[in-house]
Amino acid sequence: MSASPVVVITGASSGLGRGTALEFAKRHAKLVLVARGAAALQDVVAQCTAKGARDVVAVAGDMADRATADRAVDTAIARHGRLDVWINAAAVSSYGVFWEQPPAEFERILDVDIHGYANGSRSALRVMLRQRSGTIVNVASILGEVPQPYSAAYSMSKAAVIALGRSLRSELSLAKSPVHVVTVLPPTLDTPIFQHAGNRTGRALQALPPVYPPTDAVKQILAAWKRPGTPERTVSGAGRAMVRQHRRHPQAVEAAIARQTELGQFRKAPAAQTSGNLDSPSGSPLGVTGGWGGRRKQTGRVLLLAALTAGTAYVIRSRRDQRG
Numbered sequence: 356m357s358a359s360p361v362v363v364i365t366g367a368s369s370g371l372g373r374g375t376a377l378e379f380a381k382r383h384a385k386l387v388l389v390a391r392g393a394a395a396l397q398d399v400v401a402q403c404t405a406k407g408a409r410d411v412v413a414v415a416g417d418m419a420d421r422a423t424a425d426r427a428v429d430t431a432i433a434r435h436g437r438l439d440v441w442i443n444a445a446a447v448s449s450y451g452v453f454w455e456q457p458p459a460e461f462e463r464i465l466d467v468d469i470h471g472y473a474n475g476s477r478s479a480l481r482v483m484l485r486q487r488s489g490t491i492v493n494v495a496s497i498l499g500e501v502p503q504p505y506s507a508a509y510s511m512s513k514a515a516v517i518a519l520g521r522s523l524r525s526e527l528s529l530a531k532s533p534v535h536v537v538t539v540l541p542p543t544l545d546t547p548i549f550q551h552a553g554n555r556t557g558r559a560l561q562a563l564p565p566v567y568p569p570t571d572a573v574k575q576i577l578a579a580w581k582r583p584g585t586p587e588r589t590v591s592g593a594g595r596a597m598v599r600q601h602r603r604h605p606q607a608v609e610a611a612i613a614r615q616t617e618l619g620q621f622r623k624a625p626a627a628q629t630s631g632n633l634d635s636p637s638g639s640p641l642g643v644t645g646g647w648g649g650r651r652k653q654t655g656r657v658l659l660l661a662a663l664t665a666g667t668a669y670v671i672r673s674r675r676d677q678r679g
C-alpha cells in the first residue's frame with residue numbers, strides 16, 4: 356500500500372464523498388475529485404490542499420457519461436502514472452410513489468446510480484488490470500438489501516451496486532487478478548442528500564432515523580483501502596442487524612421499514628414538487644454534513660430497533676398461531 360495513494364473520488368463535492376476526500380487528504384493522498392459542480396469542487400480542492408493532500412485536481416463532469424470516468428482515470432495516470440483507489444460515491448435520489456414518479460426521473464436515477472458506478476469501475480479497471488493492483492470501493496446502501504418505500508429507483512440501484520461488486524469479484528477471481536472490489540453499505544447518514552433529493556411526495560423530507568455521522572462510513576471506506584480483502588462492509592451494528600433480520604424475516608422487516616418511513620422520513624410541512632439535483636448540481640449548500648444529526652435524532656435508533664423487533668415478533672407469533 357502506497358504512503359501517498361492515488362485516489363479518484365466521485366461525488367466529492369458533498370456529503371460522504373467530500374468527507375472521504377478530506378480524510379484521504381490528511382493521509383497525504385494524491386486526489387482526483389469528480390462531481391458536476393465545478394465551483395463546489397474547487398472549494399473541496401482548496402480544503403484538501405490545506406489538510407495535507409500531496410496533489411489535488413478537479414474533474415467536473417457527469418458520471419452517467421462514460422467520458423467523465425475516462426477523463427478522471429487519464430488525469431490520474433497523466434499526473435502520477437498509476438491509480439490505487441477508485442471510490443464511487445456520486446449518486447442522486449428522488450422520493451415518490453413508483454407509479455406517480457415521472458419515468459424520466461426514474462430512469463435518470465438508474466443512469467447515475469447504476470451506470471455511473473459501472474462507468475467508474477470499467478475505467479478504473481482499464482488501468483488496475485494492467486498494473487495488477489488497485490481497489491474499487493463502491494458506496495451502496497443498506498437500502499440495497501432492505502428496500503424502502505418511495506425510493507424504488509434508488510433501492511434498485513443500490514441492489515444493483517451490491518450485485519456489481521459480487522459479479523466483478525467473481526470475474527477478477529477467474530482472471531486471477533489481485534485487484535479488489537469492496538462494497539460499503541451505509542445506513543442513513545447526516546449528509547445534504549435529503550436537501551438535494553427530488554421529491555414527488557408533497558411532504559417535506561428529512562433524514563430517516565437512525566441518522567449516523569458520515570465519518571462512520573468514511574472509516575469503512577478507509578478500512579476498505581487498507582484491508583480490501585473484506586468484500587462487503589455494512590456500516591453500524593444496527594445496519595448489520597437490519598440486514599440479518601431481513602434475510603430471516605423479509606416480510607416483517609419490510610413492513611417495519613414501511614412504517615418507519617411513514618413515521619420518520621417526512622416533516623409535517625408540505626413541499627413543492629421538485630426533481631432536486633437529478634439533472635444539474637444542487638443549489639443547496641454543499642458540506643460534509645446536512646444538519647440532520649444530533650442527540651434527539653438518535654432516539655430514532657431505539658424506535659427503529661423497537662419497530663423491527665416488534666414486527667419480527669409479530670410475524671413469528673402469527674406463524675406459530677397458524678400452525679396451531
Ligand SMILES: NC(=O)c1ccc[n+]([C@@H]2O[C@H](COP(=O)([O-])OP(=O)(O)OC[C@H]3O[C@@H](n4cnc5c(N)ncnc54)[C@H](OP(=O)(O)O)[C@@H]3O)[C@@H](O)[C@H]2O)c1
Pocket residue numbers: 365366367368369370371372389390391392393395416417418419443444445446447467471494495496497540541542543544545546547548549551632635636637
Ligand atoms: N446520506 C445517506 O443517508 C446515505 C445512506 C446510504 C448510502 N449513501 C450513499 O452515499 C453516497 C454519497 O451520498 P451523499 O449522502 O454524500 O450525497 P450528497 O451529499 O447529495 O452528494 C452527492 C455527490 O454526488 C455528486 N453527483 C450527483 N450526481 C452526479 C452525477 N451525475 N455525476 C457526477 N457527480 C454527481 C454531487 O455533486 P454535483 O451535484 O455537483 O454533481 C455530490 O458531490 C451515495 O452513493 C449515496 O447513495 C448515502
